[in-house]
Amino acid sequence: xxxxxxxxxxxxxxxxxxxxxxxxxxxxxxxxxxxxxxxxxxxxxxxxxxxxxxxxxxxxxxxxxxxxxxxxxxxxxxxxxxxxxxxxxxxxxxxxxxxxxxxxxxxxxxxxxxxxxxxxxxxxxxxxxxxxxxxxxxxxxxxxxxxxxxxxxxxxxxxxxxxxxxxxxxxxxxxxxxxxxxxxxxxxxxxxxxxxxxxxxxxxxxxxxxxxxxxxxxxxxxxxxxxxxxxxxxxxxxxxxxxxxxxxxxxxxxxxxxxxxxxxxxxxxxxxxxxxxxxxxxxxxxxxxxxxxxxxxxxxxxxxxxxxxxxxxxxxxxxxxxxxxxxxxxxxxxxxxxxxxxxxxxxxxxxxxxxxxxxxxxxxxxxx
Amino acid sequence: xxxxxxxxxxxxxxxxxxxxxxxxxxxxxxxxxxxxxxxxxxxxxxxxxxxxxxxxxxxxxxxxxxxxxxxxxxxxxxxxxxxxxxxxxxxxxxxxxxxxxxxxxxxxxxxxxxxxxxxxxxxxxxxxxxxxxxxxxxxxxxxxxxxxxxxxxxxxxxxxxxxxxxxxxxxxxxxxxxxxxxxxxxxxxxxxxxxxxxxxxxxxxxxxxxxxxxxxxxxxxxxxxxxxxxxxxxxxxxxxxxxxxxxxxxxxxxxxxxxxxxxxxxxxxxxxxxxxxxxxxxxxxxxxxxxxxxxxxxxxxxxxxxxxxxxxxxxxxxxxxxxxxxx
Numbered sequence: 001x002x003x004x005x006x007x008x009x010x011x012x013x014x015x016x017x018x019x020x021x022x023x024x025x026x027x028x029x030x031x032x033x034x035x036x037x038x039x040x041x042x043x044x045x046x047x048x049x050x051x052x053x054x055x056x057x058x059x060x061x062x063x064x065x066x067x068x069x070x071x072x073x074x075x076x077x078x079x080x081x082x083x084x085x086x087x088x089x090x091x092x093x094x095x096x097x098x099x100x101x102x103x104x105x106x107x108x109x110x111x112x113x114x115x116x117x118x119x120x121x122x123x124x125x126x127x128x129x130x131x132x133x134x135x136x137x138x139x140x141x142x143x144x145x146x147x148x149x150x151x152x153x154x155x156x157x158x159x160x161x162x163x164x165x166x167x168x169x170x171x172x173x174x175x176x177x178x179x180x181x182x183x184x185x186x187x188x189x190x191x192x193x194x195x196x197x198x199x200x201x202x203x204x205x206x207x208x209x210x211x212x213x214x215x216x217x218x219x220x221x222x223x224x225x226x227x228x229x230x231x232x233x234x235x236x237x238x239x240x241x242x243x244x245x246x247x248x249x250x251x252x253x254x255x256x257x258x259x260x261x262x263x264x265x266x267x268x269x270x271x272x273x274x275x276x277x278x279x280x281x282x283x284x285x286x287x288x289x290x291x292x293x294x295x296x297x298x299x300x301x302x303x304x305x306x307x308x309x310x311x312x313x314x315x316x317x318x319x320x321x322x323x324x325x326x327x328x329x330x331x332x333x334x335x336x337x338x339x340x341x342x343x344x345x346x347x348x349x350x351x352x353x354x355x356x357x358x359x360x361x362x363x364x365x366x367x368x
Numbered sequence: 369x370x371x372x373x374x375x376x377x378x379x380x381x382x383x384x385x386x387x388x389x390x391x392x393x394x395x396x397x398x399x400x401x402x403x404x405x406x407x408x409x410x411x412x413x414x415x416x417x418x419x420x421x422x423x424x425x426x427x428x429x430x431x432x433x434x435x436x437x438x439x440x441x442x443x444x445x446x447x448x449x450x451x452x453x454x455x456x457x458x459x460x461x462x463x464x465x466x467x468x469x470x471x472x473x474x475x476x477x478x479x480x481x482x483x484x485x486x487x488x489x490x491x492x493x494x495x496x497x498x499x500x501x502x503x504x505x506x507x508x509x510x511x512x513x514x515x516x517x518x519x520x521x522x523x524x525x526x527x528x529x530x531x532x533x534x535x536x537x538x539x540x541x542x543x544x545x546x547x548x549x550x551x552x553x554x555x556x557x558x559x560x561x562x563x564x565x566x567x568x569x570x571x572x573x574x575x576x577x578x579x580x581x582x583x584x585x586x587x588x589x590x591x592x593x594x595x596x597x598x599x600x601x602x603x604x605x606x607x608x609x610x611x612x613x614x615x616x617x618x619x620x621x622x623x624x625x626x627x628x629x630x631x632x633x634x635x636x637x638x639x640x641x642x643x644x645x646x647x648x649x650x651x652x653x654x655x656x657x658x659x660x661x662x663x664x665x666x667x668x669x670x671x672x673x674x675x676x677x678x679x680x681x682x683x684x685x686x687x688x689x690x691x692x693x694x695x
Contacts, residue, residue, distance in 0.1 A: 104441070138474030147473035154440055155473065159464050165430050166465060169437020176393070176419070176443060196460075199430025206425070360475040361509045363533035366562065366609045 047255070052322050055097050055254055059089040059310050061335050062113040065122055066285075068339045069112065069129060073289045077346075078129045081158075082143045085113035087284040090309035091216050092117045094257025095184055095277075098265055102152060104174075106167040107186035109144035109158040110216075110283075114186060119151035122342035132349035139352040140360065152181075160221075161187060161194030164213070168200040171211035175272055182210045182268040184261070189278075190221025192235055201276065205242045210268035212261065213276045216251065222287040223295040236278040244274050251281030252309045255316070281309075370553050375545040377519035378408045381526035382446065384555045386416050389444060392530060395422040395431060396448030396485070405450045406486060406545055432458030432483065436465045436535075439481045446530060452487035452501050452539055459504075466535040467510030480533045484526070486542035488580055488630055489678055495666035498674075500631035502578075505537040506608045506640075512536045512561055513607040517582035519549040521605055524559030532561060541580045564611035566618070570600035573624040573688045576615055576641055578604055581628040581679070588684035595685075597692055607637055615641065616648045623654040624691040628684050633661035655691040660684055 066084045073082050085092065092114040096105065105118045115125050120136050128135025129143050137147045137156075144158040154170060157163035167185030174181040191197055192215060204211050215235050219226050226233050239246035245267060249260045257279060264275035282304040286293045317323040359365075372380070385392050398405045400413040400423040413421045424431040428449065435445035449455045455462065466479045489498045506513045512534055516522035522540065529536040567582060568589050577585035582603050589599035600618050604611055619625050625645060627638040642657040663677040689695050 106437075135474070137472060137476070140474045141472040145472040147476050149473075149476040154437075154477070155469075157465070159460055162433070162460060162464055165433020165461060166437035166440065168430070169434035169439075170441045171437075172434055173438040173441030173443050176438070177441075196429055196433065199427040200433070202425065203427065203430050203434060360471045360473075362512075363470065363478045363480075 049322055051097070052317060055093055055258070056313060056317060056323065057331055057335070058093045058097075058117055059254060059313065060331055061122065061338065062089045062093065062116055063310060064335050064339050065116060065125075065342070066112060068343060069126075070285070070289065072126075072129070072343065078143065079131060080142055080144075081109065082129070082289045083110040083287065084283070084285045084289070085110055087304065087309070088216055088218060088251065088281045089113055090254035090257055090313070091214065091251045091279045091281050092186065094254040095186075095212075095214055095261040098258050098261035099182060099184060103181050103265075104152045104154055104167070104170050104183040105186070106154045106163045106170065106183065107156065108160070108163060108188060108191070109156065110188070111146055111156050111186075112143070115146040115148070115153055115156070118148075118153045120146065120148045120153055122338060123345040124148070126342040126346040127349045130346040130349070131351065132346055133352045133356075134345070134349035138356065140356070161191035161196035163187060164191065164194075164196045164200040167213075168204050168209060168211050171204065171209040171268075171274075172207065174210055175208075180210075180269050182212060182265055184212050184214060186214045186216060188221065189215055189217040189219070189226055189235055190224075190229060191215070192238060193230060198241075201239065201242045201244055201274070204274035205244050208272045209274055210272050211274045212264040212268055213274065214261070215276065215278045216281055217278055218281050218283045220283070220287070220295070223291070225295070236276060239276040244276050246276040246278065248278040248280060251279030252307045252312055254309055254313050369550045371548055372519055372551050373545065374516075374519045374522050374540070374547045374549075375406065375408055377523040377549075377551045378526055378540065379410060379412070380551070381523045381530070382409065382412060383415065385527055385530040386412065386420055388555070391442065392444045392446065393420045393422065394446045394448065395424050395435065397424055397426055397450045399423060399448050404448075406542070408540075408545070409448065428454050428457040429461060433461035433465060435481050435483075436461055436469070436479055439466075439479045440469065440477050444480045444530065446482045446484060449483060449485035451490075451497060451542065452485055453497050453499060455483065455485070455501070458483075462505070462511070462535070462537070463508055467508045470534070471510060478533045479535045482526075482529045482536045482538050484529075484538035485540065486545070487539040488541045488543070489662070489667060489674075490542040492669055492671060492674060494669040498667035500629070500662065502537075502539055502607050503631060503636045503640075506637060510535065511608065514538045514561060514605065515579040515607060516540070516605060517544070517567075517577075517579055517603050519547065520551045521559060521565065521603075523551050524557055525561065525605060528558045528561050531558070536561070539579070543580055547583070559605070561606045562609040562611055563606070564602055564604045564614040566600065566614070567603050568599065568601040570598040570622065572598045572622055573626065573692055574600045574602060574615070574618040574622045575626050575628060575684060575688065576602050576604065577628040578607065578637070580630055581684075584679070584681050585628050585684055587681045588688065591681065591685050592688055595689075595694075597688060597694070599688060610641070610644075612641075612644045612648065616645060619645055619649045620652045623652055624688070625653070626658045626660060626684065626687040626691060628660045628679060628687075630662045630678055632664050633659055634664060636661060655693065658687045658691050660687045
C-alpha cells in the first residue's frame with residue numbers, strides 16, 4: 001500500500017538538490033529566510049577543524065549507536081517502544097553544537113541521538129534502554145524518558161507535544177532567574193497540530209522567552225503523511241501567527257542546522273526572543289521498531305538516502321580537505337569500540353533493586 | 369489569632385510565602401490586575417510586582433505546562449485555575465508531566481508546584497462549572513491533594529503546600545470563600561500535609577467529611593447530639609496522602625461510620641475510604657460503611673434541582689441514624 005507516499009501527491013521530493021527539501025515556492029514571511037543550505041561550502045561561516053570533526057564524529061556515533069539499538073531490540077535486550085533517529089542526525093547534532101553546555105534541551109521520545117549529542121554518555125543511554133540501574137534515569141524511564149540533570153538534558157517526553165510547554169517554562173525560569181541560558185525544544189511535525197504547540201508559541205512571544213523551537217519535519221506522524229494531517233504544510237510559516245522569527249532549514253545539512261540555531265541562540269540570549277526552526281528531514285527506519293512501514297515505498301526512502309546527512313557532510317569535509325578516508329576509518333573503529341563498550345556496560349549493569357519500585361514517587365517518602 | 373475569611377486566610381498564606389522565597393511566583397487568569405476572579409489574590413500585584421504575580425491568557429494547558437517546566441529549572445510556581453473545572457484542559461501536563469517527572473527521571477527532577485483554585489459545587493452555574501475533581505487527581509501517585517475546610521486550615525495547609533517539593537493539587541471550595549474563622553497570624557504557622565483533624569470528638573458514630581461537607585457534618589452532629597447520638601467528625605484535610613490511621617482509630621472506637629462528600633459516588637474518594645476501613649477495621653464495624661454523596665448526575669441549573677443534587681445536613685443525619693439502626 002504505497003498510495004500515501006509523497007510520489008502520489010504529484011509533488012516531487014527527495015532529489016539530491018537542496019532545493020527539493022526546501023521547496024522553492026515557500027514564502028519568506030515573518031522574518032522567515034531560506035537558511036544557508038543553498039550556500040556553497042565556502043560561504044558558510046568559518047569553522048575550525050576541531051569543531052567540524054567533532055560534529056562529524058557525533059553524527060557517526062549516533063548512527064552506529066542507533067544501528068546497535070536495532071540489533072539489541074531484535075535480541076530482546078531493549079523492551080517497549082524504541083524510536084530510532086537514523087536519518088535525522090544532522091538536526092540534533094547541528095542544533096546542539098550551537099549551544100553552551102549549561103543551556104537546556106527538551107525533546108520527544110525519539111531522543112537517543114539528542115541525549116548523546118547533549119553529553120549523556122552512550123553507556124548511560126544504553127543502560128537506560130536495557131532497563132538497568134546505571135541508566136541515565138536509573139532504569140525507570142526507558143527509551144522515551146532519558147534525563148540528565150548534570151548536562152541539562154530535561155527529557156525525553158512521550159505525549160506528542162507535551163515537551164513544548166515544559167521547554168517554554170524552562171526558558172521562563174532562565175529569564176526569571178536572569179541567567180542567559182537558552183532552551184532548545186525539539187518535536188516532530190505532528191506535534192504542530194497539538195494545542196500545546198500553539199499555546200506555547202503564543203506565551204513565548206507574549207512574554208519574550210529565550211526558547212528555540214525546532215520542528216523535525218520527517219514527513220510522517222507514525223504512518224500518516226504530512227499531506228494527510230496538516231492543512232497548511234509550511235510549518236515555519238506558522239510562526240507568523242505569533243510574529244516569531246522562523247526559518248526552514250535543510251535538516252540533512254548539519255552546518256545549515258548549526259548556523260540557523262546559532263542565529264536563534266543569538267536572538268534568545270541577547271534579546272530574550274523565541275525562534276521557530278523547521279528542519280526538513282527524513283527518518284529511514286519505522287516510526288518505532290514495530291512499524292513495518294507499509295505507508296511508503298522503498299524507492300522513496302532510497303531517494304532521501306541519496307542526501308544522507310553523514311554522506312553529505314563527509315563530502316563537504318573531503319572537498320575542504322578536513323578529513324580523508326584514513327581518518328574516517330579511524331573514527332569508525334573508535335566509534336565501533338565505543339558502542340560495543342556501551343553495550344557491554346549495559347549488559348553488565350545490574351537491574352534496579354526491587355526496592356526502587358517505590359522510590360522517587362514523592363520527594364520524601366510518605367509514611368503510612 | 370485574628371478572625372478572617374477563608375479568602376483572606378488564603379491571601380495571607382500567598383503573601384507570606386511570596387515574601388519568604390524569591391523563587392515562588394503566582395500565575396493564572398486574572399490573578400494580577402483584576403485582583404483575582406474570587407479576590408484571593410487581592411493586593412499581591414501591588415506588593416510583589418508583575419515579575420512575581422503574572423496574568424496569563426486563557427491557555428490552561430500552556431501555563432500549567434510552563435509552570436511544570438519552570439519547576440524543573442528550580443522555581444516554585446503557584447498556578448491558579450480560575451476554577452478547577454478549567455484544569456481539565458491542563459490534565460496532560462498535571463498527570464503526564466508533573467506527577468511522573470520525579471519517578472521517570474530516576475529522582476533527578478522534583479516538581480515543587482501548587483495548582484490551586486476553587487472546586488466543587490458553586491451557585492447555579494450548571495454542569496461544566498460545578499464539579500468535584502479530587503478523585504481524579506488523588507488517583508495518581510506523585511500528586512498530593514489538599515482540601516481545607518476552615519480558614520486556619522486553609523492558611524496552614526497552603527503554606528505547607530507551597531513549601532512542599534512535590535506537585536500539590538489544592539482545592540478550595542467556591543462556596544466557602546466568605547466563611548469566617550480564627551487564623552493564627554504567625555508567619556511560621558503551617559499544618560503538615562497528610563494529617564487529619566478531629567473537628568469534633570464523639571463516641572457513637574464517626575463522620576468522615578472534607579471541604580464543604582465539614583461544616584454540614586458538624587451541624588448534623590449538633591442535631592444528632594440532641595437525639596442522643598454522639599458523633600466524631602474527622603476531616604482528612606489531605607486526600608493524598610490520606611491519614612487513614614486517624615479514621616480507622618475513630619472507627620475502632622465508634623464502630624459506625626458515614627463518609628460525606630459532595631462529589632459523585634462512583635469511583636470516588638468516599639469509595640476509597642470505605643474500602644480502606646473495610647480492609648483495616650472490618651471486625652470493628654457494627655454496620656456497613658455508609659456514603660452520603662452528590663447525586664450521580666451532571667449538576668443541573670434549576671435551583672430546586674441543584675439543591676437535590678447536593679447532600680445536606682438531613683442526609684447526613686439520616687445516614688448516621690441508619691448505621692446506628694435508629695430509623
